[in-house]
Amino acid sequence: MKVLLARRSLKACIWLVGVVSVAVMTFSVHDLVLKHQPSARFVSENTLEDEVPTHKYIVEPDYKVIVNNTKSNYTLSVSKDNSSVLDGRPITHVGFLKVHKAASTTTQAIFLRFGWRRNLTFVLPPEYNKFGYPNIISLNESVTKYNTLPPPPGKSFDILCHHVVYGKHEWGRVLPSYSAIVGTVREPFSLFKSILNYFQPGTIQKIERFDKDPIRRFLVTPTKYDSKNPRLSFLNNRLAFEYGVDPKIITSRNVTAFNDYLHNVLDIQFKVVILAKRFDEGLVMVKRKLNWTLNDILYAIKNVRNVKKPDRFKVTDDLKDMHREFARFDYLLYEFFEAKFIRQTYEEGPSFQREVEHFKKTREMVEKYCHTKGDKKPFKVAESDFNQEFEVTKYDCDLMHKGEIMFTQMIRKEQYRSATWGVKKAS
Numbered sequence: 524m525k526v527l528l529a530r531r532s533l534k535a536c537i538w539l540v541g542v543v544s545v546a547v548m549t550f551s552v553h554d555l556v557l558k559h560q561p562s563a564r565f566v567s568e569n570t571l572e573d574e575v576p577t578h579k580y581i582v583e584p585d586y587k588v589i590v591n592n593t594k595s596n597y598t599l600s601v602s603k604d605n606s607s608v609l610d611g612r613p614i615t616h617v618g619f620l621k622v623h624k625a626a627s628t629t630t631q632a633i634f635l636r637f638g639w640r641r642n643l644t645f646v647l648p649p650e651y652n653k654f655g656y657p658n659i660i661s662l663n664e665s666v667t668k669y670n671t672l673p674p675p676p677g678k679s680f681d682i683l684c685h686h687v688v689y690g691k692h693e694w695g696r697v698l699p700s701y702s703a704i705v706g707t708v709r710e711p712f713s714l715f716k717s718i719l720n721y722f723q724p725g726t727i728q729k730i731e732r733f734d735k736d737p738i739r740r741f742l743v744t745p746t747k748y749d750s751k752n753p754r755l756s757f758l759n760n761r762l763a764f765e766y767g768v769d770p771k772i773i774t775s776r777n778v779t780a781f782n783d784y785l786h787n788v789l790d791i792q793f794k795v796v797i798l799a800k801r802f803d804e805g806l807v808m809v810k811r812k813l814n815w816t817l818n819d820i821l822y823a824i825k826n827v828r829n830v831k832k833p834d835r836f837k838v839t840d841d842l843k844d845m846h847r848e849f850a851r852f853d854y855l856l857y858e859f860f861e862a863k864f865i866r867q868t869y870e871e872g873p874s875f876q877r878e879v880e881h882f883k884k885t886r887e888m889v890e891k892y893c894h895t896k897g898d899k900k901p902f903k904v905a906e907s908d909f910n911q912e913f914e915v916t917k918y919d920c921d922l923m924h925k926g927e928i929m930f931t932q933m934i935r936k937e938q939y940r941s942a943t944w945g946v947k948k949a950s
Contacts (some may be wrong), residue, residue: 526839576843607907608812614813615643616702618694619684620766623757625709626799627861628825628927633806634684636922638817643681645934646697648781648945657944663754664768665690666697671853676908685931688769691788703813708860709799711762711853715856718757718836723835726758731836738838742845763852773784781852785859796860807879808867817882817910821926823923832938872883878909885910893920 602935621627640644648660648670661670665688674680676808680697694704709717719727719738726748730737740750745759753759758775763781766789772780795812797805806820847854868875885904892902892915901914925933928945936942 524740524889528693544840555572611814613815614703615641615681616699617682617684617703617813618680618698618702619766620689620704620706620761620793621686621710622707623686624714624721625707625762626797626802626855627707628795629709629802629822630705630806631684631927632825632925632930633822634682635925635927636683636919637680637815638928639922641675644678644938646680646683646685647931647938648685649934650935651943656690656928656936657942658928660685660687662686662688664688665693666748667693668901670940671697688870691767691792699759703794705795705813706766706793706795706796707799707805708810708857711850712838712843714853715758715850716834716836718761719836719838720834723758724757726756727836738836739842739845742842743851745849748854758850760850760852762850763856766856768852768856775853778851778855779875781855785856788861789856790863793860796862798864798866801864803883804865804868804875804879805876807882807935808864809870810870811875817885817904817912818913821880821886821919821923823890823893827926881907881909889915889920893917893923 544867591614598855615638616626617634617637619631619806621631623726631870635645637643646658646666648654648671650657652659652670656663660666660824664670666683670687683694683698689704689706718724725743727737730740730748734740741758749759750756751774753761763773764770768781768784771777772784795808797809809815810817810820888903889902892898899917901916904910904913904915906912922930932942932944
């Protein structure tokens with residue numbers, strides 16, 4: 524009897540060990556995938572761009588994992604709650620903060636083309652507004668009911684990419700909470716010089732009448748000459764203001780409140796912030812983070828000031844410290860996102876820079892094709908480690924080179940069946 528009980532106990536133990544082993548093995552593979560450790564190979568079937576892809580997990584003896592398949596543009600990511608997110612479709616709900624003089628018009632054109640080709644719905648301002656242009660939502664506040672149009676009947680908004688100040692709650696009223704938010708930043712002293720010579724502010728022109736060095740005079744006591752309200756200034760921490768920093772924080776010089784907003788709002792809400800000086804890298808980051816294709820991020824340079832034309836206002840390097848003191852929050856914001864972007868590129872691994880170089884070469888070839896007259900045949904971009912084969916047509920070239928206002932009006936006519944701004948009326 525004792526022998527029989529012993530045998531049954533032994534069998535029970537063996538069965539229990541087997542069950543536990545299977546459970547542990549199952550958990551381990553899943554847990555390792557979540558932690559991005561070698562565990563499984565991810566394979567995705569080829570699908571059309573807007574179709575839901577078929578996914579497979581194949582566990583192999585060597586337990587290799589492809590976490591980011593850049594060629595097929597499908598990613599396996601881990602969210603902050605440690606849950607895996609697996610989806611091959613591109614993110615199509617996007618908010619782009621169009622910051623003045625920070626490669627923003629060139630970037631905006633990418634979002635315009637992306638949305639137009641997919642028949643997405645854009646947040647647009649009233650065609651005739653107080654700013655005088657149909658492509659500006661607002662220069663001094665965030666999204667409101669009166670500075671934007673309601674979505675067309677039966678639709679909701681997908682993309683916001685026209686000039687307007689950022690606001691977490693305000694943008695959240697027109698875009699879904701899961702939208703990807705993207706922005707651009709430019710080194711503040713370089714931004715300052717560009718704004719001066721592009722907009723030629725009246726404040727500086729007035730000083731110029733009685734001082735041959737108006738920029739120095741301005742920076743000695745900027746509050747004496749500039750508006751005390753950052754909403755009304757293009758010089759007073761304009762970068763920070765357009766990123767939604769409360770004007771009261773700027774005027775009170777409250778660094779503690781600024782850092783709270785920077786870390787608890789901007790750092791969390793913005794998926795990618797592109798450095799103007801590392802523009803192509805920024806776009807490749809957008810491609811990866813938003814599950815876009817190489818074709819989606821192709822661009823033509825927009826709204827660049829004529830370098831042959833001399834600057835009206837000379838800004839010497841010895842003024843940088845004075846400007847840093849005045850535009851303190853612009854520098855804090857820029858340096859924070861510069862450091863973050865560097866970390867992001869490092870985390871992407873060595874393939875990131877290889878993809879950047881591939882993107883640059885591809886863009887140059889496409890630009891050459893776009894400027895070649897007569898040849899109407901599509902330009903084929905060969906398959907690579909970072910893209911499937913695709914074609915660029917002359918129509919694509921036209922979209923890439925289309926001006927912001929013209930593109931906006933084309934979208935407006937499609938969405939609201941009317942676009943009359945700038946159209947000459949028959950006499």
